Each structure stands twice: as structure tokens, then as C-alpha cells.
Amino acid sequence: MEAIEWIKFLAGALLLLLGTTIFIFEMIGVFRFKYVLNRMHAAAMGDTLGIGACILGLIIMNGMNLTSLKLFVVIIFLWFSSPVSSHLIARLEVTTDEEQDKHYRRLILSQVEESCERNNCEEKNRKQESREQSNCEEKCRVQAAEKEEVK
Amino acid sequence: MGKGIEGLEQAYEILFTAILIFLAVLALLCLLRAVIGPKTADRIVAVNMLGTMVIVMIAVLTLMLQEDYLADICVIYAMISFLAVIVLTKVYMGVYLERKKIAEMSGETKSGEYTAGDEPGKCDGNDKAEK
Numbered sequence: 523m524e525a526i527e528w529i530k531f532l533a534g535a536l537l538l539l540l541g542t543t544i545f546i547f548e549m550i551g552v553f554r555f556k557y558v559l560n561r562m563h564a565a566a567m568g569d570t571l572g573i574g575a576c577i578l579g580l581i582i583m584n585g586m587n588l589t590s591l592k593l594f595v596v597i598i599f600l601w602f603s604s605p606v607s608s609h610l611i612a613r614l615e616v617t618t619d620e621e622q623d624k625h626y627r628r629l630i631l632s633q634v635e636e637s638c639e640r641n642n643c644e645e646k647n648r649k650q651e652s653r654e655q656s657n658c659e660e661k662c663r664v665q666a667a668e669k670e671e672v673k
Numbered sequence: 674m675g676k677g678i679e680g681l682e683q684a685y686e687i688l689f690t691a692i693l694i695f696l697a698v699l700a701l702l703c704l705l706r707a708v709i710g711p712k713t714a715d716r717i718v719a720v721n722m723l724g725t726m727v728i729v730m731i732a733v734l735t736l737m738l739q740e741d742y743l744a745d746i747c748v749i750y751a752m753i754s755f756l757a758v759i760v761l762t763k764v765y766m767g768v769y770l771e772r773k774k775i776a777e778m779s780g781e782t783k784s785g786e787y788t789a790g791d792e793p794g795k796c797d798g799n800d801k802a803e804k
Contacts, residue, residue: 524678531681535688538733542695545726549702552722558714565718569725576729580736583685592744593732596751600725603755607721610762615714618769 530582537579544572557625558615562608569604573597634669638662689737693730700726717761724754 551564
């Protein structure tokens with residue numbers, strides 16, 4: 523029995539330390555980044571992975587209990603609430619930001635598509651090879667993906 | 674914890690104390706982030722992080738003190754910190770939009786004035802963050 527208790531302790535301690543390490547990374551990220559939307563990226567890490575690892579470690583130490591179930595409910599709740607609060611904070615930042623041009627640029631979908639199509643046609647005219655066409659299409663797809671990411 | 678096994682009780686005690694001290698230091702850093710801002714969204718993010726760390730601290734205390742009711746407090750704390758974020762963002766956005774509306778109504782030529790000093794989200798640290 524003693525050995526099992528020790529193994530439980532070691533596994534729990536490992537997970538707790540992992541969670542604390544993730545909290546440290548979170549703090550480093552929050553102090554290094556220079557803008558709110560970047561900082562949120564670092565802050566969301568602790569909300570899901572950090573607290574998940576910490577509480578999973580505590581559950582392993584505690585064994586199967588009603589207390590463990592309650593702690594598990596906390597993890598589930600935070601998994602649902604963290605994206606919602608991140609979304610709200612991001613929307614607050616975007617609506618109240620006075621100097622948007624300094625922080626990020628907005629891409630309008632229709633304009634990007636037009637320029638992409640134009641490039642596509644020009645390259646097709648220039649080089650009729652199918653390989654070039656596939657390259658061109660790939661470029662177009664990459665551009666679309668980038669545009670979506672920025673959006 | 675430990676159930677009378679030699680050495681294990683002490684090990685649990687040391688681990689929990691160390692993690693509590695660590696989390697306390699990180700919570701202080703969170704508080705520092707909340708104080709230096711520089712924008713309202715920064716402060717709300719910091720408060721959210723602080724809430725997460727306090728939840729972990731309460732969860733550790735549940736096992737350390739063997740008080741099961743602290744787990745309930747953990748759940749309630751998670752809900753309240755989520756509610757705090759929602760209320761803060763909604764209230765601040767409402768206040769901002771209302772001020773913008775008033776400024777636009779009072780004269781479009783003067784609309785730039787309220788951004789200079791009146792807006793609560795901005796302070797002197799704003800320039801520092803943008804470098």
C-alpha cells in the first residue's frame with residue numbers, strides 16, 4: 523500500500539509542478555508582449571492547461587471522492603468560460619481602441635479576393651505550364667488562409 | 674494527507690507549502706500587471722489570471738487542510754470570476770459607446786476632444802506599451 527501512496531504522491535506532484543511551470547510561462551508571456559490582444563494569448567494558456575494540470579494533480583492525490591468530482595467540475599467550467607471571456611475582452615479592445623492602425627491592420631475580404639484573382643490571371647497568361655498554375659493556386663490559397671487568420 | 678506513512682506526510686506538507694508560496698508570488702505579479710495597465714483590457718486580463726491562480730490556491734488548500742467545503746468555494750469562485758469579467762467588459766463598453774454618442778451629438782467638430790483625457794481606459798503608460 524505504501525508504494526501506491528508514494529506513486530500517487532509523485533504523479534500528483536509532477537502534474538502540480540507542470541501546472542505551476544505553465545503559470546510561470548504565462549506570467550513571462552504577459553510581461554513580454556506589448557499589446558493586449560497578444561497578452562491574451564499568453565493569459566489563456568494558464569486558464570486551460572495550467573489549471574487543468576494543477577487540478578488533475580490534486581485529483582490524483584485525493585483519489586476518487588466527491589471532492590475530486592467538485593474539483594473536476596471547476597476544470598470543465600473553466601474550459602467553457604475561458605473562451606467566452608477571451609472573446610468578450612477582445613471585442614472590448616477592438617471597439618474601444620482609438621489607434622487601430624498602430625496595433626493591427628484590417629483586411630477587407632472582397633478586396634483581397636479581387637487582387638488574388640487578378641494575380642492568378644496574370645500569372646496564367648505569362649506562363650501556360652500546369653505546374654505554374656498549381657503554384658499560383660497554392661499561393662492564392664495561402665493568401666486566403668492568411669487573410670482569414672488576420673480576420 | 675499521507676495517512677500516517679512515514680515521510681509522506683512531510684512530503685505533502687512541503688510540496689503544498691512550496692506551491693502556495695509560488696502561486697502567491699505569481700499572484701503579486703498579476704496584481705502588478707493590473708496596476709500598470711496600460712489599457713482597461715489589460716487590467717481585465719490580469720484580473721482573470723488572478724482569479725485562476727486563486728482557484729488553484731483554494732484547491733490546494735482543500736487537500737492541505739482536509740476541509741471538503743473549500744472545493745465548493747472553488748466552484749463558486751470560478752463562476753464569480755467569470756461573471757466579473759462579463760460585467761466589467763459589458764459595463765466598460767456601454768460607458769464608452771455612450772460617451773462617444775454624446776460627443777458626436779454635442780458637435781462633430783469637437784468629437785476629438787473627449788479622446789484626449791476623458792476616456793478612462795487611457796493613461797500615461799499607453800505610450801510606453803506601444804514602443
